[in-house]
Amino acid sequence: MDTLKRAFRSPSFVVGFAILAVLVLLALLGPFFAQSPYAQDTSIKLMKPCAAHWLGTDEFGRDVLSRLIYGARYSLSAGFVAVSLGLLGGLVLGAVSGYYGGILDRLITTVCDVLLAFPSVLTAMGIVMVMAPGIYTPMIAVSFSSIPIFARLVRAQVLSLKNAAFIDAVRLAGASDARIVLRHLLPNSLGPIVVQATLRIGSSILLASTLSFLGLGAQPPTPEWGAMLSAARSYIWTAPTLAVFPGLAITITVIAVNLLGDALRDLLDPRTRRG
Amino acid sequence: MFRYILQKFSFTLLVLAGAATCAFLLLHAIPGDPAQALAGPQATLEDVQSLRRSLGLDRPLPEQYARYMASLLRGDLGRSYRNGKPVASLIAKAWPATAKLALTSMLVAVVLGVPMGIFAAVRRGGPGDTAAMIVSFIGVSMPSFWLALLLIIQFSVVLKWFPFYGMKGASSYVLPSLTLGLGVAANIARLTRASMLEILDQDYVRTARGKGLSRPCVIWVHALRNAAVPVVTIIGLQFGILLGGQVVTETVFSWPGIGRMIVNALIARDLQIVQGGILVLALSFALVNLLTDLIYGLIDPRIRC
Numbered sequence: 001m002d003t004l005k006r007a008f009r010s011p012s013f014v015v016g017f018a019i020l021a022v023l024v025l026l027a028l029l030g031p032f033f034a035q036s037p038y039a040q041d042t043s044i045k046l047m048k049p050c051a052a053h054w055l056g057t058d059e060f061g062r063d064v065l066s067r068l069i070y071g072a073r074y075s076l077s078a079g080f081v082a083v084s085l086g087l088l089g090g091l092v093l094g095a096v097s098g099y100y101g102g103i104l105d106r107l108i109t110t111v112c113d114v115l116l117a118f119p120s121v122l123t124a125m126g127i128v129m130v131m132a133p134g135i136y137t138p139m140i141a142v143s144f145s146s147i148p149i150f151a152r153l154v155r156a157q158v159l160s161l162k163n164a165a166f167i168d169a170v171r172l173a174g175a176s177d178a179r180i181v182l183r184h185l186l187p188n189s190l191g192p193i194v195v196q197a198t199l200r201i202g203s204s205i206l207l208a209s210t211l212s213f214l215g216l217g218a219q220p221p222t223p224e225w226g227a228m229l230s231a232a233r234s235y236i237w238t239a240p241t242l243a244v245f246p247g248l249a250i251t252i253t254v255i256a257v258n259l260l261g262d263a264l265r266d267l268l269d270p271r272t273r274r275g
Numbered sequence: 276m277f278r279y280i281l282q283k284f285s286f287t288l289l290v291l292a293g294a295a296t297c298a299f300l301l302l303h304a305i306p307g308d309p310a311q312a313l314a315g316p317q318a319t320l321e322d323v324q325s326l327r328r329s330l331g332l333d334r335p336l337p338e339q340y341a342r343y344m345a346s347l348l349r350g351d352l353g354r355s356y357r358n359g360k361p362v363a364s365l366i367a368k369a370w371p372a373t374a375k376l377a378l379t380s381m382l383v384a385v386v387l388g389v390p391m392g393i394f395a396a397v398r399r400g401g402p403g404d405t406a407a408m409i410v411s412f413i414g415v416s417m418p419s420f421w422l423a424l425l426l427i428i429q430f431s432v433v434l435k436w437f438p439f440y441g442m443k444g445a446s447s448y449v450l451p452s453l454t455l456g457l458g459v460a461a462n463i464a465r466l467t468r469a470s471m472l473e474i475l476d477q478d479y480v481r482t483a484r485g486k487g488l489s490r491p492c493v494i495w496v497h498a499l500r501n502a503a504v505p506v507v508t509i510i511g512l513q514f515g516i517l518l519g520g521q522v523v524t525e526t527v528f529s530w531p532g533i534g535r536m537i538v539n540a541l542i543a544r545d546l547q548i549v550q551g552g553i554l555v556l557a558l559s560f561a562l563v564n565l566l567t568d569l570i571y572g573l574i575d576p577r578i579r580c
Contacts, residue, residue, distance in 0.1 A: 113286075114293030117561060121519035122553050126297060128541060129549050130304050206418055210523055213420045214538050229421060233527070240428045247421025254416040 006267055013267075016259030023253055027072035034066040037223040046239040055245050058228075059235055060221075064242065067223035068249050074224040075253060078139050078208035079201040085143035086204075087197055090150020095181050097151065098158030109155070112148035120145035124207055128216045135224070138208035138217035145207070146200055153196055157189030191268040199261035202254040209250050225250050279572050287565045292344075294557040298550045299343050303336065305546060312356045312544070352551035357543060362551035366533060370555070372442055373532035376455065376525070377517055379448050383456025384463055384517070385510060391460070392467025393502075396475060397494055407464065414461025419520045423454040423527040440529040451528045455520045459513045463506075470505040474498045504575045511567025518556050 007013045041061035049056045055064040097108040115123060120142075127141035161167060162185060170184055209226030211217040218224035220231060225246040232242035302309070310327035311318070318326075327333050331342050346353075352362035395407035430450060431439035437449045474480060475498055483493045522534035529535065533552050540548035 110289070111293070114290050117290040117564065118294065118557055119516065119519035119560060121522055122556055122560075125522070125537065125541065125549070126301050126553060129546055130301055202416065206416075209418055210420065213418070214523065214526060215542055216538075226418075226420075229418075229424065233424065236424065236427060237432055240432060243421075243424040243428065247418060247424065250421065251413070251417045254418075255413065258412070258416055 003267060007263060010263040010266065012259045013263035016256045016261075016263065019252060019256035020260065023072050023076060023256070026069050027076055030066075030069040030072070034069045035063045037062065037067040037070040038221055039063070046235060046242070048239075048241065056239070056241055058242060059231070059239075062221075064245055067228060068225070068245060071223040071225045071228060071246070071249070072253075074135065074218060074222065075205055075209060075226075075250065078142070078224075079205035079253075079257070081139045082142035082204040082208060083146060083197050083201050085139070086146025086200070087150050087193070089143070089147040090152075091154050091186065091193075093147065093151040094154025094156075095158055095186065098155035099162060099177065099181055099185070105155075108151065112151050115145075115148040116152070120203070120207060121210065124211060125216070128211060133216050133219055135218045135222060138211040141211060142204045142207045146204065149200065150193070150196065153192060154186075154189065157192060158185050161185050161188055195261065195265045195268050198257065198264050202257040202261065205250065205254055205257065276572065280569060283565055283568045283572075287561045290561045291558060294554055294561075295344060295347055296340075298554055299340055302546055302550055303339075308332075309356075309546070312546075313354070313359075347554075352554065353547040355540075355548050356545045362548050365536065365548065366551055366555050369531060369533045369536050372530060373521060373525070373534060375442075376448070376451055376530060376532060377514075377521060379452040380455035380459065380517055380521075380524075381510070381514070383452050384459035384513065387456065388460035388463025389467050389506060391464040392506075393471055393494075393499065395464065395468040396471035399472060399475075404468075408468070411461040411464040414457060415465070417458070419454055419458050420523050420527055422457060423450070423524060426450045426453055427527075442531055447528075451524050451530055454524050454527070455517055458520055459517050462513055462516060463509055466509040467502070467506050470509070471498065471502045474502045477501075504571065507574065508567055508571050511563060511570070514560065514563045514567075518560055521556075 008017075039062060041057075043061065044053070044057050045059055045061040047053055047057040047061075053063050053065065055068065058064055058067070093108050093112070097105045123145040124138070124141035127144050128137055131137045131140065158181070167180060167184060170180055175183075208217060209224070209229075212224045212226030213230045215230060218227045220227060228246040229243060229250075232239075232246065235242050308323070308327075310323050310330060310332050313330070314323045314326050331339055334342070350363055352366065354361055355365065391407050391411065395404040395411075398404045427439040427450065430436045436446075438444075438447045439450060441447060480493060480498055483497045488497075518534075521532065522537060524530065525532045525534035526538045533555060537549055537552035537556075540546070540552065
């Protein structure tokens with residue numbers, strides 16, 4: 001509670017939280033006020049922003065604002081799902097590696113080091129190679145590139161705590177390994193993990209939209225922001241505004257998440273905590 | 276120093292072996308028959324079986340893996356499923372375009388990012404620092420493909436100053452290099468600022484100030500020389516982001532490099548090219564990382580211990 005109170009005193013946190021809250025509300029409540037993102041009307045195609053269509057219409061006469069509102073669901077969920085899956089994989093691997101040590105630790109650490117030595121877009125493309133393009137492909141591909149980041153972080157946290165006196169006490173009381181890890185080690189390591197997860201959401205949204213932009217993720221007519229930008233490329237001479245709004249939506253979302261992440265890091269990371 | 280070099284070199288070999296193994300496993304995890312894909316839809320069952328035998332695809336997986344690693348060592352990356360051309364020669368053709376764009380983009384990133392980071396650190400907490408950090412914050416949050424489209428709209432569609440596709444003459448480098456370079460410059464600026472702030476807080480900088488040295492002398496002679504060590508690493512590490520961005524930028528600007536080749540091959544499911552392209556980009560990245568580590572070790576003796 002105290003951390004949350006301090007968080008709301010940080011301007012970065014408040015701005016990031018407010019933007020993200022608006023985006024989540026739009027994504028959830030969009031169907032109640034926005035037009036259908038698939039409703040076509042070719043008589044009004046490629047319209048400039050006007051009173052009836054605030055952000056104009058696309059090549060099929062679909063309302064750009066409505067598509068952006070519906071697209072928030074895909075882009076936000078791509079970021080959150082990819083980080084959740086990556087975190088889950090990283091928690092399991094990092095906890096096993098840090099807690100048990102030995103050959104398993106060396107194996108997991110080496111694989112993670114090797115994977116971390118690649119740009120994440122290459123790792124993601126390797127995964128896309130195995131899967132067919134679709135809405136879920138970017139989420140899974142991006143989550144794979146996050147696993148080694150979380151695994152290394154969780155391992156470091158577990159290593160720093162597993163020989164602490166309170167863990168020895170729990171062990172002497174007869175607690176099982178699973179209980180020690182799940183009830184004691186992981187809850188006490190949450191701070192840095194939450195910070196990393198928040199910071200990772202922004203880069204995951206960027207990476208997922210990049211894959212969709214390249215035609216390797218969500219496919220038309222899905223109103224995913226990266227896919228919308230990809231379609232807008234063909235009309236850059238006749239309707240350049242089409243390429244402006246989806247990119248702006250991605251940028252604002254990533255800025256909001258990064259603001260939250262930076263504020264949480266300042267609050268929870270003792271090395272960057274002021275005063 | 277020898278031990279340090281050996282350690283770094285072994286890790287680079289491990290990374291490359293890991294990349295090759297991942298590529299092999301991924302290619303074998305894909306549903307479908309590679310021999311059928313290579314033979315084409317018109318091939319008879321006998322043709323496919325004969326091709327499978329000649330490619331060694333009928334052999335046990337460990338044997339296939341050993342053959343695959345041996346062929347990689349010979350520089351054989353297989354043949355394209357679509358046109359049957361050797362992947363290594365296709366990559367060799369695309370490589371110069373990728374390398375040239377990487378160099379011009381890194382030049383843009385360093386020329387903009389390092390001075391911006393130093394400027395922000397020296398004016399810590401002031402309006403100049405805030406403005407520089409807001410710009411770099413937006414820079415790291417902006418998708419590179421959107422920046423590319425905005426640059427095309429402004430400089431190709433509206434002003435008609437630069438071409439927006441292909442590699443034709445010096446002017447065609449401007450927009451792709453700016454797209455790639457600006458994103459990396461934002462990262463370099465943030466990290467250079469952090470590194471410079473750490474140096475400016477050191478005792479010897481305070482001593483230099485205490486001795487009555489002028490502000491420019493303290494910054495340029497004492498602080499910057501020491502801040503240069505982490506900045507070299509930062510620049511080396513940014514090469515990975517640059518390579519990742521290259522895939523997107525080459526696609527947007529129809530740049531005839533490896534990045535565009537990988538994306539086109541992924542869409543056409545020509546997986547042999549995808550595998551070869553990813554391996555070559557991984558090799559480039561690993562070699563740049565090795566070079567960065569070696570330079571870092573050379574200029575900072577503490578790292579070698």
